Amino acid sequence: MASLQGASSLFHGSLVEVVFGSPALALKIGFVSLFPSRLDAGCASLGLSVDNGERSSSLAPIRAVNETRTAYINGKADGVQGENLDQISTVGNSTNIKWHQCSVGKLERQELLQQKGCVIWITGLSGSGKSTVACALSRALHARGKLTYVLDGDNVRHGLNCDLSFKAEDRAENIRRIGEVAKLFSDAGVICIASLISPYRKDRADCRALLPEGDFIEVFMDVPLKICEGRDPKGLYKLARSGKIKGFTGVDDPYEPPLKCEMVLKQTEDDCTTTPYDMAEQVVSYLEEKGYLHA
Numbered sequence: 498m499a500s501l502q503g504a505s506s507l508f509h510g511s512l513v514e515v516v517f518g519s520p521a522l523a524l525k526i527g528f529v530s531l532f533p534s535r536l537d538a539g540c541a542s543l544g545l546s547v548d549n550g551e552r553s554s555s556l557a558p559i560r561a562v563n564e565t566r567t568a569y570i571n572g573k574a575d576g577v578q579g580e581n582l583d584q585i586s587t588v589g590n591s592t593n594i595k596w597h598q599c600s601v602g603k604l605e606r607q608e609l610l611q612q613k614g615c616v617i618w619i620t621g622l623s624g625s626g627k628s629t630v631a632c633a634l635s636r637a638l639h640a641r642g643k644l645t646y647v648l649d650g651d652n653v654r655h656g657l658n659c660d661l662s663f664k665a666e667d668r669a670e671n672i673r674r675i676g677e678v679a680k681l682f683s684d685a686g687v688i689c690i691a692s693l694i695s696p697y698r699k700d701r702a703d704c705r706a707l708l709p710e711g712d713f714i715e716v717f718m719d720v721p722l723k724i725c726e727g728r729d730p731k732g733l734y735k736l737a738r739s740g741k742i743k744g745f746t747g748v749d750d751p752y753e754p755p756l757k758c759e760m761v762l763k764q765t766e767d768d769c770t771t772t773p774y775d776m777a778e779q780v781v782s783y784l785e786e787k788g789y790l791h792a
């Protein structure tokens with residue numbers, strides 16, 4: 498039998514980690530949510546049973562893990578030291594701040610939405626099809642009853658990021674801000690689709706590091722420059738080639754393709770037949786396989 502020592506001080510909906518053995522030699526065997534109505538079911542799925550701590554347990558101790566806090570620490574937020582979020586701290590230029598914990602957590606939101614929050618980060622050259630695939634994916638998931646939100650580089654630059662240019666440090670800041678916003682959407686339980694050129698590996702890696710393992714799904718639009726330039730729907734390549742736009746990605750500004758990413762959506766000059774809908778379905782299959790389309 499498993500007892501829930503100290504559980505009375507936890508929030509409704511808290512995540513508890515079930516550990517077998519001593520704290521020094523602990524074997525994690527899973528997590529259960531502290532929803533009284535679902536606790537038995539959660540423990541049962543782990544091969545345990547619960548009787549409110551009145552009987553002794555061969556599986557002890559059960560430790561509380563705060564999921565939001567874990568995600569934040571995994572996020573390596575600047576200035577956050579270890580588990581000191583209960584204390585006044587300094588993060589970047591923000592001095593004397595203290596994390597305020599809310600009793601409604603990500604798990605409960607996911608339960609409500611019947612999905613898992615994550616970030617699908619679509620990177621590639623201008624004209625590679627990022628926005629088209631992002632919208633096709635949003636539509637495909639919407640049709641399955643899943644809540645998504647698209648953060649498109651072009652669109653976010655119309656508001657939040659309208660102070661940023663296309664020089665390297667401004668692109669980095671554009672990506673950092675979109676990464677932070679995407680993290681909030683993911684924490685809200687939403688499947689967030691970020692589609693922006695995001696040309697530098699380091700900036701993409703920094704966004705990945707903001708999220709728990711597995712929740713940042715990098716999708717590379719592997720489309721040759723020649724095809725993108727041939728499409729040129731906004732006429733920007735033409736302007737860049739004639740020198741009217743300086744620092745255009747792929748022309749006179751670099752694009753660093755991922756060395757390793759979760760998905761590659763490829764088109765070649767020989768085979769350009771894959772439609773954006775096919776590509777969106779590939780991403781849906783990935784999400785299904787990884788369990789993101791269920792709470």
Ligand SMILES: Nc1ncnc2c1ncn2[C@@H]1O[C@H](COP(=O)(O)OS(=O)(=O)O)[C@@H](OP(=O)(O)O)[C@H]1O
Pocket residue numbers: 622623624627628649650651654663667668669671672692693694695696731733742743744745746750
């Ligand atoms: N110099 C330069 N280089 C690349 N792209 C340019 C540039 N100037 C304007 N545009 C337009 O801005 C869109 C890219 O914005 P992003 O926010 O995705 O770019 S970045 O991630 O900050 O590099 C991009 O949109 P997409 O074509 O959808 O990629 C262009 O329409």
Ligand SMILES: Nc1ncnc2c1ncn2[C@@H]1O[C@H](COP(=O)(O)OP(=O)(O)O)[C@@H](O)[C@H]1O
Pocket residue numbers: 621622623624625626627628629630728730769771772773
């Ligand atoms: N899979 C595809 N096959 C053929 N054309 C595509 C495909 N995906 C997008 N396009 C077309 O390519 C152009 C650029 O697509 P877009 O989504 O705006 O790219 P990006 O957001 O990367 O700049 C658009 O005219 C779009 O209709």
